[in-house]
Amino acid sequence: MRIPRIYHPEPLVAHGEIALSEDAANHVGRVLRMNQGQLIQLFDGSNQVFDAEIVRVDKKSVLVKLAEGVEQNLESPLDLHLGQVISRGEKMEFTIQKSIELGVSIITPLFSERCGVKLDGERLTKKLQQWQKIAIAACEQCGRNKIPEVRDAMSLEVWCAEQDDSLKLNLHPRAQQSINTLPLPVNKVRLLIGPEGGLSSDEIAMTSGYGFTDILLGPRVLRTETTALTAITALQVRFGDLG
Structure with missing residues (x-):
């Protein structure tokens, strides 16, 4: 055993x-x-x-x-902070679990205009506790010996306005750049993943104002949980420890 x-x-x-x-x-x-x-x-x-x-x-x-x-250090050289607009049902739990297996360092749950999940007060506190337990269980399973932080939930704009030296990326279906065309080297990324209905035009403009670069994953429209894991994998292949 x-x-x-x-x-x-x-x-x-x-x-x-x-x-x-x-x-x-x-x-x-x-x-x-x-x-x-x-x-x-x-x-x-x-x-x-x-x-x-x-x-x-x-x-x-x-x-x-x-x-x-x-x-025993199994952490990726890429410091990856995922800002994930909260998704419905088990999708958020799935995203947290798998993103940690893929090496994400920090996860911040976000509220946006089209976020279909309403959480506040005690319900939100319990959700955050559950998400942190999922993070711990993912580390127990995949071999990581540092526990990524699941931060308190916040609004999209508050998160975007936080100042750090990360490369800030936002997935957009009409973007001109892809992960493969981003210039090297990159060792710190703040990755924004929107809700199932996508970000509004005002929110996209807002992210640009805070220095986010729009990038394209491919020609097909992906669900929010697929988008997160695909983007994380592509970033780890290019800048991290997946090869």
Whole structure:
């Protein structure tokens, strides 16, 4: 059986004994039904991985003993910040999961004019917590040892107005440039993906005013979740670590 990879939310110290978090203990003890003496692998977001042996399992807790930590950096050289207008149903969860597998560093959920999702207050807080759990699970699955941040949701314009030294890209069906024609080198990208109905003409003009470059992915119209993953993959092939 493949050794399970488990995220631990607090810093890990070699050769110590720790109790797994409640979610992790439930997964290891009740879902996987693991027992004393079996091995798991822990990571805490520091790019280190720790082999660990289960010392004790009971109904509500799992105690493990840590071995020496080993640095294991699987992060892309491309620092990629995804601004994704919130999509309906499971599409947003799918986009978050797969974009993290593809190496995205930060995800910011966005509200735009044509965003078909209405979230606020407690509902939004719960969604953000769920999306961060999906990010953690994606890292456990794909081998990443740093957890990308799912930021608080914000308006499209507030996100576009944030200042950094990224190359800012917006997908547009009538753009003249493609990812393959962007000049080298590029090591930091802010990628905007609009809603299922696309950005309005005013929003497109606004993004241009904040320094975003319109790029074209290809001749076909893609769904929002397909657009995000296609663009991320193309960027990682050209500027990152997919080849």
